[in-house]
Amino acid sequence: MGKIVLNSVRKSFGEVDVIPGVDLTIENGEFVVFVGPSGCGKSTLLRLIAGLEDTTSGAIVIDGSDATALPPAKRGLAMVFQSYALYPHMTVRKNIMFPLKMAGMDLAEATKRADAAASVLNLTNYMERKPGQLSGGQRQRVAIGRAIVREPAAFLFDEPLSNLDAALRVNMRQEITELHQSLKTTMIYVTHDQVEAMTMADKIVVLNAGRIEQVGSPMELYNHPKNTFVAGFIGSPKMNLIEGPEAAKHGATTIGIRPEHLEVVSEGGWSGVVGLSEHLGSDTFLKVTTDAVGTINVRAGGEVMLRHGDRVNLAPQANKIHRFGADGKALA
Amino acid sequence: MATQSSRATARLMVAPSVIVLFIWMIVPLALTLWFAFRIYRLLSPDRNGWAGFSNFLWYFNSPDFWLAISNTLVLVGGVLAITIVFGVLIALLIDQPVWGQGPLRILVISPFFVMPPVAASVWENLFMHPQNGLLAAGAIGLGMQPILFLEQYPMSSVIFIVSWEWLPFATLIFLTALQSLSSEQLEAAEMDGASALSRFRYIVMPHMTRAITVVVLIQTIFLLGIFGEIFTTTQGGPGSASTTLPYMIYKQAVIAKDIGRAAAGGIIAVILANIVAFFLMRSMGKHLDT
DSSP states (O other): OOOEEEEEEEEEETTEEEEEEEEEEEOTTOEEEEEOSTTSSHHHHHHHHHTSSOOSEEEEEETTEEOTTSOGGGGTEEEEOTTOOOOTTSOHHHHHHHHHHHTTOOHHHHHHHHHHHHHHTTOGGGTTSOGGGSOHHHHHHHHHHHHHTTOOSEEEEESTTTTSOHHHHHHHHHHHHHHHHHHOOEEEEEESOHHHHHHHOSEEEEEETTEEEEEEOHHHHHHOOSBHHHHHHSSSSOOEEEESHHHHHTTSSEEEEOGGGEEEESSSSEEEEEEEEEEOSSEEEEEEEETTTEEEEEEEETTOOOOTTOEEEEEEOGGGOEEEOTTSBBOO | OOSHHHHHHHHHHHHHHHHHHHHHHHHHHHHHHHHHTBOOBTTSSOOOSBOTTHHHHHHHHOHHHHHHHHHHHHHHHHHHHHHHHHHHHHHHHHTSOOTTHHHHHHHHHGGGGSOHHHHHHHIIIIISOTTTOHHHHHHHHTTOOOOOHHHHSHHHHHHHHHHHHHHHHHHHHHHHHHHTSOHHHHHHHHHTTOOHHHHIIIIIHHHHHHHHHHHHHHHHHHHTTOOHHHHHTTTTOSTTTTOOHHHHHHIIIIISOBHHHHHHHHHHHHHHHHHHHHHHHHHHGGGGOO
């Protein structure tokens, strides 16, 4: 079981309200990703759930019982840190068995569990090595191994992939997703990378300045962003947010159009000059300075062979335009 | 230093300092060895003969010698034990965030800046003195007899004074080691269910082994030669109760004015230091590798 409920959880450091009050329900077995720009309080929120920070007010309820005042060890959660936080003087085996040793489990059972975790994570051949002799991905796996042997109610991941190189990051992302599918345990995952959020999450929580901007499935957030912040944060390249007379034409203060929903047309639409074009083969990313709506990003097909200085006409797909009011909220 | 010629140049460039250092080291050692086998008494007109091993044998036959060796080892061991145990504890204490942390740390470090004879004088006259000392005043205030520290417990008193001087050094090294421990490791251990004591035992102490090794090695070098504190306080007494090997050599050289015997004592001290260093490096050297 691993249902976690936050009831108006607030955290302040002195005068500063880092988290002014968060309500959130995380269902058992869900993969929840906290995403937001750096300094938005997502790590603090995770540390509050872990018990590494004291909650200023509000309640954290884990599996129906109030855990707000419980020390971290008593909450039945396991955490994987950004720096992995492996114990450098212990072998991989001892690292993985450390939580079991602390729980006073007998050695035979602990060894069995550690071996089982090692085989799941392909660490069997490295059990007698020290963390210093492992690569980044292997260290990451040891940290996960140390978390899974405890059979926790939920896993907490604090930006676990940010120290890995791009290729390995994609690999580990898939491994963590597969791990979640086989364990079916609740996982809370903090990242600033919206690609990780989109690919891994059952449910994304978008945070900004300690407040939850929107909660929803990845596609919900992509298709129906509640406000301009979510609209600009989810999706890559970023959604174009356009203000002024063009927005007024659609009866909104701001309209949003995703780069992939703009089409290169022969005439009509917005006319502009290509400033930058990046050819990725499969796609072409264009930065176009238009006369009507300023600089906008366009994602065109790989066959589009426009270069710097070329003139181009762009038309938004009419049914893909997002409309936002003066307060930044989406209009129905 | 890739090519052969650059390596040769490097050796040539380093050679002068290596040669100077070698002479600096070998000349005093050779002279001491030479005197150790000579009859060389400043109070006797005859100072030209060979003494054979008689200078060395004098030590081995002297009842004070084995006491001096054991006193030296007790002093080193005692001071190491006190400075390491209390050094770790004080370092843990002043690593906590408290108001006035900067001045507090300077206060903790300051005994190290006091010269050994001054520190010994302060302790002898202001604290341990049976009439004027603060400790005596305290004992009288409680209706007890003042303790005659330097007469009744000379070695313990010297060990205490030397520990007071070296505790800051150990504390400083341990404090820097503590500060280099990543907080995420401690948090991970906390999540893993380790109590404060277990975190100390399994995370903090293993992290500190290298710092402890450094403190043991450096302090041993200096503590083997402790002289000023004994000279200022007990003068090696009462009797020979607090005579260490360096103090015994001093007595031969300056009081008995027997240079030959003092030199022989010096050679014995060098051998003792090497034996101690050998065992230290064998038991602790591996902690210095990464």
